[in-house]
Amino acid sequence: xxxxxxxMELAIRKTLPNLGIELVDIDGFTCxxxxxxxxxxxxxxxxxxxxxxxxxxxxxxxxVITMCSGCISTLKEAKYTLDEDPQAKEEVNRRLRKVNxxxxxxxxxxxxxxxxxxxxxxxxxxxxxxRPLEGVTxxxxxxxxxxxxxxxxxxxxxxxxxILDDFVSAMGATPLDHKExxxxxxxxxxxxxxxxxxxxxxxxxxxxxxxDCMGLVCPTxxxxxxxxxxxxxxxxxxxxxxxxxxxxxxxxxxQGLEPEQVGLHTHRVKAxxxxxxxxxxxxx
Amino acid sequence: xxxxxxxVDFRFRDKLNKVQGGKHHNYCYQCSACVAVCPAAxxxxxxxxxxxxxxxxxxxxxxxxxxxxxxxxxxxxxxxxERCPQDVRPIEVIIALKNMAVQRQKAPASLAKLSDNxxxxxxxxxxxxxxxxxxxxLGLPPIKTIPIEELKEILEDPQGAAKDSE
Numbered sequence: 001x002x003x004x005x006x007x008m009e010l011a012i013r014k015t016l017p018n019l020g021i022e023l024v025d026i027d028g029f030t031c032x033x034x035x036x037x038x039x040x041x042x043x044x045x046x047x048x049x050x051x052x053x054x055x056x057x058x059x060x061x062x063x064v065i066t067m068c069s070g071c072i073s074t075l076k077e078a079k080y081t082l083d084e085d086p087q088a089k090e091e092v093n094r095r096l097r098k099v100n101x102x103x104x105x106x107x108x109x110x111x112x113x114x115x116x117x118x119x120x121x122x123x124x125x126x127x128x129x130x131r132p133l134e135g136v137t138x139x140x141x142x143x144x145x146x147x148x149x150x151x152x153x154x155x156x157x158x159x160x161x162x163i164l165d166d167f168v169s170a171m172g173a174t175p176l177d178h179k180e181x182x183x184x185x186x187x188x189x190x191x192x193x194x195x196x197x198x199x200x201x202x203x204x205x206x207x208x209x210x211x212d213c214m215g216l217v218c219p220t221x222x223x224x225x226x227x228x229x230x231x232x233x234x235x236x237x238x239x240x241x242x243x244x245x246x247x248x249x250x251x252x253x254x255q256g257l258e259p260e261q262v263g264l265h266t267h268r269v270k271a272x273x274x275x276x277x278x279x280x281x282x283x284x
Numbered sequence: 285x286x287x288x289x290x291x292v293d294f295r296f297r298d299k300l301n302k303v304q305g306g307k308h309h310n311y312c313y314q315c316s317a318c319v320a321v322c323p324a325a326x327x328x329x330x331x332x333x334x335x336x337x338x339x340x341x342x343x344x345x346x347x348x349x350x351x352x353x354x355x356x357x358x359x360x361x362x363x364x365x366e367r368c369p370q371d372v373r374p375i376e377v378i379i380a381l382k383n384m385a386v387q388r389q390k391a392p393a394s395l396a397k398l399s400d401n402x403x404x405x406x407x408x409x410x411x412x413x414x415x416x417x418x419x420x421x422l423g424l425p426p427i428k429t430i431p432i433e434e435l436k437e438i439l440e441d442p443q444g445a446a447k448d449s450e
């Protein structure tokens with residue numbers, strides 16, 4: 001995310017302090033790594049890199065929050081697997097001992113949006129709002145990895161989730177239901193056509209809902225939908241023009257920040273529809 | 285119709301049992317709950333998690349870990365893991381099969397492209413001057429240095445370990 005979508009990191013850095021969260025950047029962290037491709041190559045090495053990151057967090061006595069659904073998926077699944085499978089844990093720790101580290105399993109791991117709901121409460125979000133997003137309708141795309149499998153993630157009901165709807169409501173915007181709210185974006189599928197068919201199904205569903213924008217918390221899904229709309233218009237000749245907004249960018253707008261301050265200008269599909277609606281909204 | 289003799293390749297199943305996540309294939313009773321929730325199965329007939337599990341139970345190594353294996357169509361959405369009443373965790377069995385395909389050098393070439401960076405640099409995406417410029421424009425701190433030597437050491441395979449488990 002810091003490399004491909006730094007605007008999301010920017011939004012996190014600008015909005016979380018307004019909720020009373022102090023951010024500490026940890027030295028030595030690598031990519032989590034990604035829960036799809038590197039894991040497909042060698043799961044033990046995938047577990048090892050994740051465990052090393054967690055070991056660093058444990059050494060500092062901190063808890064870790066991620067801004068990304070893929071990161072939370074990797075770190076939580078690695079913890080679950082290592083705590084469940086002593087053989088895998090021994091092999092991973094054998095590797096970590098070479099660099100004087102050890103995975104113990106003591107650090108708490110959360111996505112930022114889960115930390116906000118569970119440790120702060122959404123009232124803290126409401127209190128930070130300076131420009132309520134009244135009249136803005138948001139079609140939420142949950143994305144798979146923050147929810148499933150629920151026996152590892154413990155975030156929400158995987159079939160009837162509400163965490164992101166409630167987050168958006170706290171900003172004064174209106175979450176809109178649509179038929180394909182829980183469909184996978186398809187990015188993890190190693191095929192050219194299948195992912196596009198899936199994203200197009202989701203776009204059609206959102207278009208039907210009439211929402212002003214799409215809201216999400218996963219950068220991989222973001223790529224499927226922002227760049228994905230350009231691909232679909234090129235390959236299939238259909239233009240949707242649905243702005244895709246990372247929910248912490250939306251929170252930034254609601255906290256009174258300007259679109260550039262949360263990096264919205266870097267998106268391929270411009271968020272004009274949303275910005276037009278909040279222009280008249282008085283800052284309180 | 286003459287009965288076909290079905291032979292199960294237990295040697296392959298033993299190998300699958302030893303790969304992290306592979307062992308759970310033994311629990312599958314072919315109920316198809318995974319198929320009902322699978323987005324890849326919804327969009328293509330080429331991918332069916334129940335059939336993949338059936339082939340695993342029969343030990344069909346080439347069909348699953350050969351070059352034309354459908355396992356790479358999995359979207360990694362975890363819906364099957366969520367739904368499975370037997371704790372098979374079909375996606376994790378598929379990941380184990382992918383690991384085995386990699387060992388046999390039968391994975392699609394694009395996999396290396398998508399995952400080479402992490403072991404070499406510690407990050408998935410190549411750090412370019414354009415990335416640093418964009419971060420600077422947005423007022424973000426520079427990317428921290430990644431301890432690559434430490435990463436190499438923990439990813440090193442034990443000496444004498446067979447590259448190919450066969």
